[in-house]
Amino acid sequence: MATVSLKNLVKKYGHLEVVHAINLDVADREFVALVGPSGCGKSTTLRMIAGLEAISGGHIHIGDREVNNLPPRQRNISMVFQSYALYPHMTVAENMGFSLKIAGKSQDEIASAVADAAKTLGLEELLDRRPSQLSGGQRQRVAMGRAIVRHPDVFLFDEPLSNLDAKLRMQMRTEIKKLHAKVQSTVIYVTHDQVEAMTLADRIVIMRDGHIEQVGPPEEVFRRPATRFVAGFIGSPTMNLHNAVVSDGRLVFANGDTLPLPAQFKDRVSAGQKVIFGLRPDDLYPTGHGIHSGEAAEVHAVEVPVSLTEPLGNETLVFAEFAGQDWISRMLNPKPLRVGDRINLSFDLSQSHLFDAASEKSLRG
C-alpha cells in the first residue's frame, strides 16, 4: 500500500510537450480516476507512473521512494492493459503466476497465490485454459487476477473496460469496485468514460491537452465544475452550455431571448460581461415532469416548441428550442410528445452554472 505523488511531471516527445508540469497527490488506498478525451495525456501519465515511458521532467514518488528512473519491475506496481496483454502461450494459471515465477517464488507459493486470486475473481474453472479460449470478460478478469496476485503497492488500470460490450462493462465495473473494497489498495484508473470515473473513483482528475482541469470527488466535479470543459465532459446527457451576455440583471442570448440572472451570480458578474450559461438536463424539465432542487422562486418557466424526443422508458429526453438553440431536458413520468408541440419548460436556475466566456472558468468562486 502506498501513496503516489506527481510533482511538476512533464512529458515531451522531441519538442512536442504532451504533459505540462502536472501535480497530483494520491492518498494511500485511494481510488483515483484520470479522465479526459483522447490525446489529453492521461494514458501517458499512467505509463510514466508505471515506468513504461521515460519522464522528461519533474518527480514521481511511490510511497516515500522517488521512482523517476526506476524500471517498471522495481516500482512494485501492477497494470491492467486495455488490450489485456495476456501471454498467449501460457495458461491462465501461468499467466497469473508469471510475476511470482520471475520473482523466484516456489511452486507451492505460486500455486496458492494463484488459487487465492482465482477464487477472488471466480476463475477456478478456467485455470488450465489458454487466453484464446476465453471470452472478453474472462480475459479481463484474468488480467486483473494477474495484477492482484503479487499484492502490489499500486494498481494501474489503462482503460480496462473499453473493449467490452455495454452490458459486460457494467458488470465488470461493479466487480472492480468490489475488488477494490476487498484488496484495499491504491488505484489509478484511466478511462475516457466519465460514467466509469463517477461510479468507481474516490476522486476524479479531469485532464485536457496535458493539463489537469480539476481534481475532486465525483459529487464535487459534477455539482461544481471549475471550468466549462469539465461541465461539458462530466454528466450524461451533457450539460446545456450556451453563450449569453449579462444585461440589466438578465442573461441575453444571441437571438435576444432572455433568462433572469441566477441569484447566486448577481454579485459576481458585471453588465456587458460575456458568459457561458450552463444547466444540466436534470435541472431543466417540462413543467410538472421534474423536481427542482433549490427555491421554488428560482424556477423560471418558458413556453418552447419540442424539436426531438428520445424516449428511454422511465424518462424521456426532450430536445426543445430556446434562444435559437436545442436544449436537452429530462422529462420524468413522461407523457407522449410530438415534434412541434409547445410545452412549458422549467429552468431550475438555482442549479445553473456561469462561466466566463474568455477564460472559461466558473464564476461561482
Next chain:
Amino acid sequence: MDENQTNRIKQILLKIGHLVGLFIAMAIICLPGLWIVLSSLRPTVEIMAKPPVWIPESLSFDAYIAMFSGVGQGGIPVLDYFRNSIIISVTSTVIALAIGLAGGYAFARYRFRGKTAIFLGFMLTRTVPGIALSLPLFFVYAKLGMIDTHFGLILAYVALNVPFTVWLIDGFFRQVPRDLAEAAQIDGCTRWQAFWQVEFPLARSGIASAGIFAFLISWNEFALASQLTRSTNSKTLPVGLLDYTAEFTIDWRGMCALAVVMIIPALTLTFIVQKHLVSGLTSGAVKG
C-alpha cells in the same frame, strides 16, 4: 429442374474441378522429385531412352553402393562432402538467425534514422544473382587466402541469408503486440527477460521458418560454392554433383543418387521444424 437441384450439381462439379486442379498442380510440383528418385534406381539406358520409359523394368541400388564404395570404384568422397555441407549450412544458419533475430527485432520495435533505407538496402542485396557475385568474391577470397575454407563459405552464406532472416523475423515480431513485453516488464522482467520469456516464444514459428529457409539456401547453394571450393576440405554436396561429369559423359544415375542423398536430410529437417510452424500462436493475447 428446380433451382436447389441445379445449385447442388453446380457445387459438386466445382468441388470435382477443384480437386482435379489441385491434383494437376501437385503432380507438376512432385513429379521432378519422383523422377530423380526413380532415375537413381534405374539403368542409364532407361534414363536416356526416347520416348521416356515411364514404368522402370529393373530397379537397383547400384548407384548408391558405388557412391559409397570409395574413390577408384566409381565412388566419390560423399561423406566428406556431407560433413562440409552440414558444418557450413548449420553454422551459417545459426549465425544468420542470431543476426536476423537481433536485426528483425530492432526493425520491428525501434524507430531510428534511415530505417526504411537500410531495410530497402537489405532487400536490394538479394536482387543480385549469386553467380554475379562469385567472380568478385573469388578475387577477394583469393587475396585473403579464404578459398577452399569452411569459413569462406560460411561468411558468404551468412551475408546471403541475413537480409532474408531479418526481413522474415521482423514480420513475425510485428505481430507480437508491444503490450505483452510491457506487461512482462511490469510483472518483474528485465527488458532481456521480457524478450526471452514472452516475445521470443511467440515469434518462434517465424524464427523456425527463417531457419528452414536459411538452411535450405545454404544447403542447396551451388553458384558460389563451385567457385570458392576446391577440394574435400570444403566442397559441399551440390558441388559434389559435378564429380559425376566427365569430359564426354555424365553419369546421370549417380548424380540422381547423390541428389537423393542431399534431399533426405533437408526433408527430415523441414519435417522436424515444421511442427513449430503453428500459426496463430498470438491469438488471444489482446482483444478479440
